[in-house]
Amino acid sequence: MELFGVFFLIGLISFVLLCALRISFWFKGQDIKGIQQKALPIIWNRKGQLFKELFSEALTVKKYRKKDRINGSFKAAFVMAFLAISILYQIKAQFAPQLEGINWFLRIFYAPFVDFLVLANTNVENFTVLDAFYGLASDTFAVIVLSFDLTLLIKVFTRKPGQFKVNWKIIFTTYHYHLFIFSRYLAEASTIMAFDVPTGIAQYWYLGFGLAQVMVYLNIPLEAFHYVLWSINGLALGLMIASIPFSQLWHIVSAPANILRRCLLDPKDGGLPRGRSLTKPFDLMEMIESENFDIEIGANEIEKFDWKQRISLDACMKCGACQDACPAYAAGRDLSPTLMTQALQAKMKTQFLKEFLKRPEDSKELIGNTVTEDTIWSCTTCAACIQACPIDNVHTEYLMDFRRHLIANNQMDKQKVNVITAIADKANPYGLPKIDRAAWAKDLTVPTVADNPESDYLYWVGCASSYDTRNQKIAKSLVKILNKAGVNFSILGKEEPCCGETVRRIGDEARYQEMVMENIEVLNAYKVKKIIVNCPHCYNTIKNEYPQLGGNFEVIHHSTLIQDLIQQNRLELSNEVKQTIAYHDPCYLGRYNGEYEAPREVLTSIPGSKLVELGRTKEKSFCCGGGGGNSWYEIPERESISGIRVTEALEANIDTLSVSCPYCISMLEDSLKVKGVEKKLPVKDIAELVAQSIN
Amino acid sequence: MKIIACVKYSLDVSEMRVDPSSKKIGLDGVPKRLGEIDKVVLEEAARLKEENDGSLFLLTYGPDNTKDGLKEAMAMAVDEAVVVVNPFEDTLSTRSTVEVLAKAIEKIGDVDVIVCGETSDDGYSFQVGPMLAERLNMPQVTYAKNLKIDADHLIADRDLEECMETVKASLPAVVTVTELSNEPRRPTMLDALKAKKKKIDLWQTEADLGISNAQLEELSPLRATDIEGIEVKRKQVLINGKNAGEAIKELMNYLAEENVMGGQ
Numbered sequence: 001m002e003l004f005g006v007f008f009l010i011g012l013i014s015f016v017l018l019c020a021l022r023i024s025f026w027f028k029g030q031d032i033k034g035i036q037q038k039a040l041p042i043i044w045n046r047k048g049q050l051f052k053e054l055f056s057e058a059l060t061v062k063k064y065r066k067k068d069r070i071n072g073s074f075k076a077a078f079v080m081a082f083l084a085i086s087i088l089y090q091i092k093a094q095f096a097p098q099l100e101g102i103n104w105f106l107r108i109f110y111a112p113f114v115d116f117l118v119l120a121n122t123n124v125e126n127f128t129v130l131d132a133f134y135g136l137a138s139d140t141f142a143v144i145v146l147s148f149d150l151t152l153l154i155k156v157f158t159r160k161p162g163q164f165k166v167n168w169k170i171i172f173t174t175y176h177y178h179l180f181i182f183s184r185y186l187a188e189a190s191t192i193m194a195f196d197v198p199t200g201i202a203q204y205w206y207l208g209f210g211l212a213q214v215m216v217y218l219n220i221p222l223e224a225f226h227y228v229l230w231s232i233n234g235l236a237l238g239l240m241i242a243s244i245p246f247s248q249l250w251h252i253v254s255a256p257a258n259i260l261r262r263c264l265l266d267p268k269d270g271g272l273p274r275g276r277s278l279t280k281p282f283d284l285m286e287m288i289e290s291e292n293f294d295i296e297i298g299a300n301e302i303e304k305f306d307w308k309q310r311i312s313l314d315a316c317m318k319c320g321a322c323q324d325a326c327p328a329y330a331a332g333r334d335l336s337p338t339l340m341t342q343a344l345q346a347k348m349k350t351q352f353l354k355e356f357l358k359r360p361e362d363s364k365e366l367i368g369n370t371v372t373e374d375t376i377w378s379c380t381t382c383a384a385c386i387q388a389c390p391i392d393n394v395h396t397e398y399l400m401d402f403r404r405h406l407i408a409n410n411q412m413d414k415q416k417v418n419v420i421t422a423i424a425d426k427a428n429p430y431g432l433p434k435i436d437r438a439a440w441a442k443d444l445t446v447p448t449v450a451d452n453p454e455s456d457y458l459y460w461v462g463c464a465s466s467y468d469t470r471n472q473k474i475a476k477s478l479v480k481i482l483n484k485a486g487v488n489f490s491i492l493g494k495e496e497p498c499c500g501e502t503v504r505r506i507g508d509e510a511r512y513q514e515m516v517m518e519n520i521e522v523l524n525a526y527k528v529k530k531i532i533v534n535c536p537h538c539y540n541t542i543k544n545e546y547p548q549l550g551g552n553f554e555v556i557h558h559s560t561l562i563q564d565l566i567q568q569n570r571l572e573l574s575n576e577v578k579q580t581i582a583y584h585d586p587c588y589l590g591r592y593n594g595e596y597e598a599p600r601e602v603l604t605s606i607p608g609s610k611l612v613e614l615g616r617t618k619e620k621s622f623c624c625g626g627g628g629g630n631s632w633y634e635i636p637e638r639e640s641i642s643g644i645r646v647t648e649a650l651e652a653n654i655d656t657l658s659v660s661c662p663y664c665i666s667m668l669e670d671s672l673k674v675k676g677v678e679k680k681l682p683v684k685d686i687a688e689l690v691a692q693s694i695n
Numbered sequence: 696m697k698i699i700a701c702v703k704y705s706l707d708v709s710e711m712r713v714d715p716s717s718k719k720i721g722l723d724g725v726p727k728r729l730g731e732i733d734k735v736v737l738e739e740a741a742r743l744k745e746e747n748d749g750s751l752f753l754l755t756y757g758p759d760n761t762k763d764g765l766k767e768a769m770a771m772a773v774d775e776a777v778v779v780v781n782p783f784e785d786t787l788s789t790r791s792t793v794e795v796l797a798k799a800i801e802k803i804g805d806v807d808v809i810v811c812g813e814t815s816d817d818g819y820s821f822q823v824g825p826m827l828a829e830r831l832n833m834p835q836v837t838y839a840k841n842l843k844i845d846a847d848h849l850i851a852d853r854d855l856e857e858c859m860e861t862v863k864a865s866l867p868a869v870v871t872v873t874e875l876s877n878e879p880r881r882p883t884m885l886d887a888l889k890a891k892k893k894k895i896d897l898w899q900t901e902a903d904l905g906i907s908n909a910q911l912e913e914l915s916p917l918r919a920t921d922i923e924g925i926e927v928k929r930k931q932v933l934i935n936g937k938n939a940g941e942a943i944k945e946l947m948n949y950l951a952e953e954n955v956m957g958g959q
Binding site: 414417421424 | 885889
C-alpha cells in the first residue's frame with residue numbers, strides 16, 4: 001500500500017482507540033446495563049426525532065447559525081461539505097478503474113487520495129464529467145474551509161468589549177486540518193506538474209492548477225516532490241483524525257452525542273425536553289418507606305455526575321455564548337458558565353486519563369479546586385446560558401448538584417440558614433407569622449377554599465404577594481380583576497404554604513420534597529383542579545415540578561388568564577393609561593415556560609398604552625437577579641444584576657416598566673431606589689396596570 | 696462526659712394575636728414548636744459533646760405530643776431523648792417543672808453538665824435554670840457561651856451585655872445560655888429523617904419519677920388564672936433634620952435623654 005494510505009489507516013485506528021478511551025470516560029463507574037435497558041428503548045422510540053435533530057441541529061449547526069449568522073452559515077457549509085466529500089470519495093474509490101487489483105477494504109484507505117491516481121493516470125479520452133465534478137468538489141471544499149476560517153478570524157477581531165474572548169490562536173492550535181488542506185493543494189500542483197496533466201483535465205482542480213502555474217513561473221521544481229507531498233498529506237489526515245478525541249475537534253463526536261442525551265430527557269424521567277425543570281435526584285418517599293437514607297446527595301467529584309451530564313461537559317467547545325448571556329458574569333460575580341464548564345471538562349479528561357495511565361492523582365474534590373463556593377451561589381438559574389448554548393447544555397444542573405452537596409454537608413452561611421429556617425418554620429422565606437398570610441385580603445371579598453369549596457379556581461397567592469407590602473398590591477389588583485370578571489375563585493388563606501421553589505433552588509431537595517408532598521395533600525384534600533398563580537416561580541414549580549411528586553394540576557399564570565378574560569369580553573378596559581410601557585420578561589415565565597405573548601397582549605389591550613421593547617427581550621431577556629434563591633443572600637459583585645437591567649430600562653425612554661413577577665418588582669424597584677430614581681420609572685405588574693384601567 | 700440539654704416544646708408566640716377590643720390573647724390554633732432559644736441550648740450542648748467525646752441527652756417536660764416536635768432537634772447530635780409527660784394540661788409552676796426535671800436528671804444519672812435556656816420562648820420566667828441548680832445543689836453559670844472543659848472543671852464566658860466575664864465551675868454544673876450564645880446549626884431534612892431511629896423515652900411523672908399529681912399541685916401555690924394583653928404605646932418621635940449630620944446629633948441627644956444607650 002502507498003505510504004499515504006498507511007498513514008490514513010494508522011490515523012483511523014488511533015482515532016477509534018482514543019475515541020473509545022474518551023467515550024469510556026462518560027460511562028466510568030456508571031451502571032452500563034441499567035443505562036442500556038433504560039436508554040436504548042427510548043432512543044429507538046424516538047429515532048425519528050433523533051435523526052431530525054441530528055440533521056437539523058448537528059449537521060446544519062442550527063443554534064450556532066442563529067447566534068452568529070455569517071460564521072455559523074460557513075460552519076454549516078463546512079460540516080456538510082466535509083461529510084459529503086468523505087462519502088463521495090469512498091464511493092469513488094470503490095469504483096475507480098485506477099485502483100484495479102486492490103480489494104475493497106484497502107480501497108477505503110486510498111479513498112482520500114484518489115485524486116492523485118486520477119491526475120497521474122488519466123488522459124483526455126477517458127476523462128469523464130464525473131471526474132471533473134470530483135476535481136471541482138475537492139478544491140471547492142478547501143475554499144469553504146478557508147472562508148470559514150476567515151469569518152472566524154473576523155469574529156475574533158471584531159468582538160465587542162465584554163464579550164467572550166476567543167483567542168485567534170485557536171485557528172492554528174486546534175484546527176489541524178490546515179496542514180491537510182495546504183499539503184493537499186501543494187500535492188495536487190506537484191502531480192499536475194510531474195505528469196504534465198493536460199489543461200483540459202487539470203483546470204478542474206483549480207487551486208492545484210493555479211498553484212502549478214505559479215510554481216512553473218517561479219521555476220520551483222515542485223514535481224520532484226509529488227510523492228513526498230502526497231505522503232505528507234496522508235500524514236496530515238492521519239494526524240488530524242487521530243487528534244480528534246483529545247482536541248477541540250472532539251465536539252464532532254460529543255456534540256451529536258449531546259443531542260442524543262437531550263432526546264433522553266423525558267418529563268417522565270423528571271425533565272422537560274430542554275432541561276428547564278430540575279431533575280429529581282432521589283425520591284424521598286421511597287427513602288422513607290425503605291428507611292434507607294444513606295445516599296450521597298449532590299456532587300463534589302466528576303464521578304458523581306451521571307453519563308448525560310458528562311457528555312454535556314465534553315460537548316462544550318468554549319464558544320463563550322453562555323458567558324455573554326450570563327447576568328452573574330455581567331455583574332462581575334465569580335461565575336462564567338463557559339469557564340466553569342471548560343474547567344470541569346478539563347478535570348474530567350485529566351482525572352480519568354491519569355486513572356487510565358495509573359498516574360498519581362490530584363484531589364478529586366471539585367468545590368474549592370475547580371469551582372469556588374461563590375461560583376456556585378452566583379447563579380440565578382435564569383437559564384440565559386441554556387438558551388444561548390448552541391448544543392443545549394444545561395449549566396444549572398452542575399451548579400444545582402454542587403449546591404445540594406454543600407447543603408447536605410451543612411456548608412452554608414447564615415443567610416441561607418435563615419431562609420431555609422424561615423420556610424421550614426413559617427412556610428415563607430420572610431419568616432413572618434403564618435397567621436398573617438392572608439392579612440392582605442382583610443378588606444376585600446376573597447373567600448377561602450374552605451368557605452367556597454365549589455370555586456372554579458384556586459388563587460395561589462405565593463409568599464411574595466402575601467407578605468411583601470409592595471407586592472400585596474399585585475394580589476389586590478388581581479382580586480379586583482377576578483371579581484370584576486365574575487370569576488369564581490378562592491384562596492387557601494392561612495393554610496397556604498410556600499411552594500418550595502426557593503428551598504429547592506438553594507439545594508435542600510429533601511426538605512423541598514417533604515414540603516411538596518404536604519402541599520399536594522392540602523390541594524388534593526380541597527379537590528383543587530385549576531390554580532391561578534401570579535408568581536412565575538410558583539407557576540413553574542407547581543406546573544412543571546409538582547408532577548414529579550404526583551401533584552397534577554392545571555396551572556394558569558395570571559397573564560394568560562387576564563388575556564382570556566379580555567378576549568371573552570369579560571373585562572372592560574375603559575380607563576386610559578396613557579403611557580409608554582416596556583415589558584420585562586421574567587425568566588421563569590419566558591425562558592422556562594415560553595410565555596412571551598400573553599402579557600404583551602394584555603398590555604396592548606389597555607387603552608392609551610404604547611408597548612415598546614427593551615434591547616434584551618423575550619428569550620434574550622436579562623434576569624432581575626432574584627431567581628435561584630438569590631433574593632435571600634448576597635454575593636460579591638461589581639454591580640448588581642438588577643442595576644444593569646434598570647440602567648437599560650432607564651435608557652429606553654419609557655414611562656413604566658411592566659413585569660409579571662413579584663421578585664422582579666422587588667429587585668428592580670430596589671435598584672431604582674439605590675440609584676435614587678424610583679419616581680422616574682415606576683415598576684408595575686401587568687395586573688396593576690389592568691386594574692388601573694377597569695372601573 | 697454526659698450532657699443533658701433541657702428544652703421546651705413551647706408556643707410560637709409570633710403566631711399569637713391579642714384581640715384589640717377584649718385584650719384576650721388568641722391561643723387557639725397557635726402552633727407549638729421547639730423554641731428558638733432551645734436550639735441554642737442544643738447547639739451549645741452538641742458542641743460540648745463533640746469536643747469532649749461525650750453523650751448528649753435531650754430532656755423535656757411537656758404534653759405527650761412533644762415527641763412530634765423533636766424531629767429536627769434529634770438530628771442535632773442528640774443520642775437519646777426523654778420526654779416526661781405532663782399529667783396536667785398546662786405547666787403549673789416553675790417549681791413543679793424543676794422538681795420533675797431534677798428527678799428525671801437523677802434518674803438518668805452520672806450527669807456532668809446540664810444546659811438550659813436562660814428562659815423559655817413562651818413562659819418567659821427566667822427561673823428554671825437557676826432553680827434547677829439550687830435543687831440539684833450544683834454550681835450554676837448563667838448567660839454562658841464558649842463552654843470548655845478543663846480536666847474536672849467547666850470554663851465559660853458569661854455575656855453580661857456590657858462586659859464579658861470568664862468563670863470556672865466544678866462539675867457537675869448547670870449552665871444557662873442566651874439566644875446570642877451561638878448560632879445553631881440547621882440539620883438537613885435527611886439528618887432529621889435519619890435521626891428518627893434514635894430512642895425517645897416517654898416517662899410518666901408518677902410511674903417513672905414517683906411524683907404524684909398532688910405533689911405537683913402542692914409545689915404550685917401560685918397559679919395563673921387569666922392572661923390579658925397590654926398595650927404598649929410607642930413614642931413615635933419623628934426627627935426632621937435638615938441634613939443627616941444634624942438629624943443624627945438630635946437623635947443621639949434624644950436617646951441620651953431617654954437613658955437608653957448603654958456603655959456611655
